Amino acid sequence: MRTARVVLSVLALVAVTHPAGADERKFTYTYEAKTLPKSVLEFEQWATLRTGKEDGDFIRVDLREEIEYGISDRVTTALYLNLEYLNSDGVTGIEDESEFEFESVSSEWKWRVTDATSPVGLLLYGEVGVGEHEQELETKLVVSADAGHFTFAYNLILEMEREEEEEPSGEKEWEKESEIAHAFGVSYRVAPGFNIGLEGLARQLMEGTFKETESHAYFIGPNMHYASKAWWATLTFLKQVDIKENSGLELDDLEKFEVRLIFGIHL
Amino acid sequence: MKRRAWLAPLAAALAAAVSACAAFVPEPDPSDAGGSEAVLAELRQGRHIYVEKCGACHRLHDVDAYGDDEWRGHVQDMIRENLVKITRPEHAALVRYLTSLNSKPRP
Numbered sequence: 001m002r003t004a005r006v007v008l009s010v011l012a013l014v015a016v017t018h019p020a021g022a023d024e025r026k027f028t029y030t031y032e033a034k035t036l037p038k039s040v041l042e043f044e045q046w047a048t049l050r051t052g053k054e055d056g057d058f059i060r061v062d063l064r065e066e067i068e069y070g071i072s073d074r075v076t077t078a079l080y081l082n083l084e085y086l087n088s089d090g091v092t093g094i095e096d097e098s099e100f101e102f103e104s105v106s107s108e109w110k111w112r113v114t115d116a117t118s119p120v121g122l123l124l125y126g127e128v129g130v131g132e133h134e135q136e137l138e139t140k141l142v143v144s145a146d147a148g149h150f151t152f153a154y155n156l157i158l159e160m161e162r163e164e165e166e167e168p169s170g171e172k173e174w175e176k177e178s179e180i181a182h183a184f185g186v187s188y189r190v191a192p193g194f195n196i197g198l199e200g201l202a203r204q205l206m207e208g209t210f211k212e213t214e215s216h217a218y219f220i221g222p223n224m225h226y227a228s229k230a231w232w233a234t235l236t237f238l239k240q241v242d243i244k245e246n247s248g249l250e251l252d253d254l255e256k257f258e259v260r261l262i263f264g265i266h267l
Numbered sequence: 268m269k270r271r272a273w274l275a276p277l278a279a280a281l282a283a284a285v286s287a288c289a290a291f292v293p294e295p296d297p298s299d300a301g302g303s304e305a306v307l308a309e310l311r312q313g314r315h316i317y318v319e320k321c322g323a324c325h326r327l328h329d330v331d332a333y334g335d336d337e338w339r340g341h342v343q344d345m346i347r348e349n350l351v352k353i354t355r356p357e358h359a360a361l362v363r364y365l366t367s368l369n370s371k372p373r374p
Binding site: 024034035036037038039040041070073074112115116117119146151229230266267 | 289290292318319320321322323324325326327344348349350351352
């Protein structure tokens with residue numbers, strides 16, 4: 001009873017102090033068909049924790065610092081710095097290591113095709129990433145819709161990557177990989193500025209440039225979003241699930257669990 | 268083929284449900300402007316700003332969801348917090364649209 005009173009008080013406070021808008025990203029893996037208005041600047045801090053292999057201890061944290069700017073009301077660009085912390089101990093197939101390194105820089109472009117009165121929003125997304133040992137091109141078709149207190153979003157993702165690998169002979173070679181993925185999210189507005197929801201991700205990892213399927217992986221989990229006047233934050237917890245009987249989890253390239261937090265602040 | 272026969276009605280129902288939830292953001296007409304061409308042009312500019320700038324990063328609220336003072340306060344808040352950048356004439360047009368059309372009866 002007392003807990004219920006506390007929860008209701010917090011929700012009431014949120015409802016009173018929240019402004020008319022500023023309900024930005026409600027998902028962390030799935031984009032909505034939204035852009036920044038012209039000349040508006042925003043900083044986002046991303047942190048993604050990945051953990052859980054077949055054996056041993058494995059933790060990887062991807063950090064992304066993003067500056068996003070509205071070139072026009074429909075075109076937004078962003079610059080990312082991508083950093084990685086990796087700690088691996090006793091994992092089969094991965095050498096023991098603990099390191100923190102700068103990975104790459106990325107340039108992101110978003111074009112919102114539809115206007116806000118359209119019942120279903122459509123956005124095209126492109127991202128190019130360049131680092132010393134990797135290059136990446138990612139495109140997304142983003143579809144989203146608001147219906148009452150609900151928000152629905154779906155992304156079709158195509159990704160190509162070239163990574164420098166060291167062969168046993170010591171020679172270095174560029175290895176091509178690609179991926180087709182589907183991300184979806186459903187979010188419910190509990191109170192103005194406060195949402196809870198569900199996100200899912202279906203990943204098809206491929207060799208070369210969409211040549212041969214290497215493996216499939218499916219993730220699903222809850223998320224929550226809060227937005228105040230000046231900042232917002234969204235948190236998602238994903239668990240890899242085995243939805244195809246006896247096919248097992250994909251733990252060579254991916255992990256059992258992922259947790260992603262994005263914190264955004266208007267500049 | 269038969270197994271997917273339910274997809275079309277489901278898609279149609281979803282589309283209808285989403286359309287029904289679209290925000291009330293009416294186009295201004297001459298009666299909203301008291302017959303003045305200049306006022307009508309400003310109201311149209313105000314609607315354009317509301318749809319393009321406000322709607323760029325958050326869902327649009329029904330125009331009739333707030334009273335005049337509430338709309339003025341919300342717009343002022345968004346500008347003060349750097350959530351939107353608009354000129355004084357654009358600010359005036361936006362507020363004029365929101366505070367004029369919020370009393371328009373729904374069709």
